[in-house]
Amino acid sequence: MEVFLMGPLRLSLLVLLNGVSFGVVELESVPKSQTQSFSLQAAQENITLAVILPLHNTDYPWAWPRVGPALFWALEKVNSDPSLLPGYHLQLVFNSSENKERFCSDSVAPLVAVDLKFSYNPWAFIGPGCDYSSSPVARFTTHWEVPMITSGARALGLNLYSSITNVGPTHKKLGEFVLRMHRYFGWDKHAMLLFNDNKNDDRPCYFAVEGPYTQMRDENITAEDLVFNEDEPIRYEDLLRDISQKARGKWHAVGLKSQVVLGG
Numbered sequence: 001m002e003v004f005l006m007g008p009l010r011l012s013l014l015v016l017l018n019g020v021s022f023g024v025v026e027l028e029s030v031p032k033s034q035t036q037s038f039s040l041q042a043a044q045e046n047i048t049l050a051v052i053l054p055l056h057n058t059d060y061p062w063a064w065p066r067v068g069p070a071l072f073w074a075l076e077k078v079n080s081d082p083s084l085l086p087g088y089h090l091q092l093v094f095n096s097s098e099n100k101e102r103f104c105s106d107s108v109a110p111l112v113a114v115d116l117k118f119s120y121n122p123w124a125f126i127g128p129g130c131d132y133s134s135s136p137v138a139r140f141t142t143h144w145e146v147p148m149i150t151s152g153a154r155a156l157g158l159n160l161y162s163s164i165t166n167v168g169p170t171h172k173k174l175g176e177f178v179l180r181m182h183r184y185f186g187w188d189k190h191a192m193l194l195f196n197d198n199k200n201d202d203r204p205c206y207f208a209v210e211g212p213y214t215q216m217r218d219e220n221i222t223a224e225d226l227v228f229n230e231d232e233p234i235r236y237e238d239l240l241r242d243i244s245q246k247a248r249g250k251w252h253a254v255g256l257k258s259q260v261v262l263g264g
Contacts, residue, residue, distance in 0.1 A: 044087050050122035052112050052137065053129060054104055055096035062129030062151050064094065071126065093120045097128045104130030104202060113137045117144060124149060130202045131155040138164055155207040156214060175211030179219060188221060 051071065054063040075090045095112040099105035109128045116122060117140070125141055128134045129152025138161035141148040148161075151168040158164055159172065182188065209225065216223045226242055228234055 045089065047085070047088050047090050048120045048122040049090060049092050050113075050116040050120060050125045051092055051094040052097050052109055052116070052125060052127040052133075053094075054098045054102070057098060057102045057104075060104065060129060060152075062127065064096070067127075067151075068094075093122065097130070097133050104128065104133045106132040106136055109133035110136040110140060113140050117146070122146065126150070127152075129153065131158065131204075131207055132202055134158060134164075135161075156210050171208050171211030172215075173211070174208060175213070175215030178212035179215045179221075182216065182221060 049071075051064070051068075053067055054060050056065075057063055058065055071092060075092065078084050078090050093116055095116060097104050097109040097112060099108050109130075110133075113125065113136075116125075124147040125137065126149050128137055129150055131153060134148075134150060134153035135155075135158060138148055138153070138158060141163040142161045144163075146163060147165055148163045149165045149167060151166070153164055153166060154168070154170045156170075156172055159170070213223050213225060226239065228239065
């Protein structure tokens with residue numbers, strides 16, 4: 001895969017945005033009928049950043065009501081200091097990655113990305129955050145040679161796209177942590193990973209477990225996986241029986257929301 005080169009001004013922009021802390025600040029709702037354009041002050045030349053995030057659904061940590069205030073704060077800081085990007089002014093354009101049910105959509109997000117690209121020709125994209133919506137957008141941004149900055153997009157397969165800059169931890173890093181933990185305690189024979197998998201959502205547990213599973217298998221640590229669905233009746237005795245058939249020895253459990261990582 002070819003890795004595109006980035007000019008010094010774009011690199012400075014990425015460094016500035018990477019330092020933003022995405023806090024939660026109350027924000028007035030954004031009209032959803034059309035793409036919104038935000039500008040803080042007049043400037044010699046505009047640098048447009050295109051934001052693709054869920055507009056309403058704050059179940060996502062990277063939803064617009066959570067991330068938007070931090071982006072406004074960052075733009076105000078940069079635009080008010082002429083020594084950071086002299087002669088340039090940052091502005092945002094936004095559109096939502098949600099479908100009608102207010103979930104991240106892998107069909108809506110790439111269409112929005114194309115609209116923003118050809119309407120505003122942005123210097124960089126911020127978002128999407130969800131894995132399924134990030135993947136098709138990353139294909140476009142890599143082809144366009146435009147950076148894509150996200151606090152999501154944590155699945156292993158997304159490291160194939162050279163345009164992505166993650167400002168948060170990825171599941172590959174989670175896998176490296178679990179592998180380091182196994183080495184520290186001397187667990188080098190078996191591991192079992194249990195995780196909830198609801199194929200109707202963004203499958204966060206599936207992608208989270210993928211990191212440790214892949215890293216351990218690469219290190220010749222035997223890894224088994226066992227899948228269940230929290231939204232359906234669970235027979236825990238069946239889970240325990242499956243564990244006893246596939247696993248032996250002393251076990252250590254680490255709870256990770258809906259998934260459990262077991263090592264021995």
